Amino acid sequence: MSTLTALARAQALAAGVAQPIATVRHLHLSQRPLVFVPLTMAGEANAPLAALVGTDPDHPKLLIVAQPRNRDQRFAFAAELASILVAYVDGxxxxxxxxxxGRGKDPRQRYLDAPQILVPNPAGISFVRLFGRSTRFRRTDGDYPVHPSVPLLGRWLTFFAERAEHPGSSALLAMTEALTLHWATGQSAMEDQNLAALLGWLDPPPGLTGPQAAARAEDPATWPPAGPVTDPGFDNERLAPAIAAYQAALDDEGARLLAYAELERLLRDQLEPTWRxxxxxxxxxxxxxxxARVEGRWVADRDAFTGYAEYVQSGESYPQPRRDGAVAAAQRLDRLERAQASYAAQRAYDDPLVMADHRLTGEAFAGVVTMAKPDRVDDTGKRPVLRPRIMVLAEDPVALAPGAAVYSPARSAQKATVVFVTPTDGSRTEVVLELSGGMGRSLTAPPGSVPEVGERVTYTTLNDTYRPGAALPTREETPWTHGGPPPEYTPSEQDAAEDWS
Structure with missing residues (x-):
């Protein structure tokens, strides 16, 4: 937790209402997101029990599994979910x-929009990941075949789960994480995972404070857990008898329909509060x-979606393997690390509140330009180059050493190198910076490319410029220390084996 977030939590507790920790929204929000609220069977690993899913707030689709231990019913649930989710994706x-x-390649196509799935909390993302893994390897022929849409559903769920790991992606979002990215409550991070309590702090009912609304939200009779795990009291007192009644009525069509209707009612009552x-x-x-940079990250989601959709549409796609090989895992980790660094820089560039956190840690400073020499030329090299210098009277303690590279959100293509750092009286610091880039190729700086005297500026070590990937071996060159080149992947019966199958 950052210093400013800790302060905002203390202020929220004192004021009785959540406090903003962002001035802009740092994620993309689709005009038509697919909301998915899953429930799982207690004591059965990732066995689906029910779900509310849809894009219309007033008309959700309820899916249930009357007997979660029944394999056929579980995969009938998966097929019904596929009819909704895959149709949404295809749309x-x-x-x-x-x-x-780019880079001499032919032009390519990119879809104008991409699907977005919203789940209540990080446990919902885990359900998507595990349910995708348990369905994408299923066979549509041979022993125990499933509907052809089931493995396709699994592949798409796996795609969304993998995008959720990518920093800055908005393809699959947990609502609790999306809200706590922008507001701080007066309760713990663990308590923030209760969606009802979290929204009690953000938007308390009239006449109630945030703590009072959050306390009411802890009553599972009024606000059932947001899933995918159900409340133990509900399981023991209501769900178990209803499932037992359904099981006992299998030989009587009329009694079975009545028992199924009762299960539907119970599960809808559990899911609808979270849906709202x-x-x-x-x-x-x-x-x-x-x-400002949210749209650029959504473009990356659209690129990823387009590429995977074309791969699936080719008809030759295999489901993603259960485990990456050594090189693939290293490449994935490298991509995620670079994406995390870029995401941190973009959030700070977009939002002064986020940048303030980095100012407190010494990764950034802000101040006013007191001197500027925009026409300075460095002729010590083979040819003269334009290297303006400015002096900034920083309001923050500056812990950067001479030679450190910093960047300004206002001129992100321009690099500034710290030349001198001189503390003055009080908490202010004079920082001399040498500028390069973002000024063209001539020896005269274009107007506005160099900060002027009196201009307020912010500089940070965070950098959103392109970072090349790490130099990793090809798959065929996997070193023997990491198992050597892995065999060509082909799906097998063992891939589909799960503890809950």
């Missing part, structure tokens, strides 16, 4: 645009203006 595969392939909370959360997020 984004219509209109595309032509974009530059999800759309309240969506409305709360829509109150914020998206950050």
């Amino acid at each position: 984004h595969c219509g209109v595309s645009e032509t974009v530059d392939g 909370l999800m759309w309240r959360g969506v409305a709360k997020l829509r109150e914020l203006t998206p950050g």
Whole structure:
């Protein structure tokens, strides 16, 4: 937890209402997201029990598994979920645009939009990941075949789960994480995972404070858990008898229909409060203006979606393997690390509140330009180059050493190198910076490319420029220390084996 977030939590507790920790929205929010609220059977690893799913707040689709231990019913649930989710995904595969392939490559196509799935909490993302893994390897022929849509559902769920690991992606979002990215409550991070309590702090009912609303939200009779795990009291007192009644009525069609209707009612009552909370959360997020760099990150999601959709549509795609090989795992880790660094820089560039956190840690400083020499030329090399210098009277303690590279959100393409750091009286510091880049190739700086005297500036070590990937061996060159080149992957019967199968 950062210093400013800790302060905001203390202020929230004193004020009785959540406090903002962002001035803009740092994630993309689709005009038509798919909200998915799953429930699982207690004591059965990732066995689906029910789900509310849909894009219309007033007309959710209820899916249930009357007997979660029954394999056929579980995969019938998966097929019904596939009919909704895959259709939603396919609805984004219509209109595309032509974009530059870059680096001498041919132009390529990219869909104009991409699907977005919203779940209540990180446990919902875990359900998506595990349910995707347990369905994407299923066979549609041979012994125990499943509907052809089931493995396709699993592949798409795995795609969304993998995008959720990518910093800055908005393809699959947990509502609790999306809200706590922008507001701080007066309760613990663990308590923030209760969506009802979290929204109690953010938007308490009239006449109640945040703590009072959060305390009411802890009553599972009024606000059932947001899943995927159900409340033990509900399991023992209501769900177990209803499932037993359904099981006992299998030989009597009339009694079975009545028992099924009772199960539907019970499970709908458990899911609908969370469904309403999800759309309240969506409305709360829509109150914020998206950050300037959010659209660029959504473009990356659209690129990833387009690429995977084309791979699936080719008809030759295999389901993603259960485990990456050594090189693939290293490449994935490298991509995630670079994405995390870029995401941190972009959030700070978009939001002064986020940048303030980095100012407190010494990764950034802000101040006013007191001197500027925009026409300074460095002629010590083979040819003269434009190297303006400015002096900034920083309001923050500056712990950077001479030679450190810093960047300004206002001129992100320009690099500044720390030349001198001179503390003055009080807490202010004079920092001399030498500028390079973002000024063209001539020896005269274009107007506005060099900060002027009196201009307020911010500089940070965070950098959003392109970072090349690590130099890793190819798959065929996997060193013997990491098992050597892995065999060509082909799906097998063992891939589908799960503890809960």
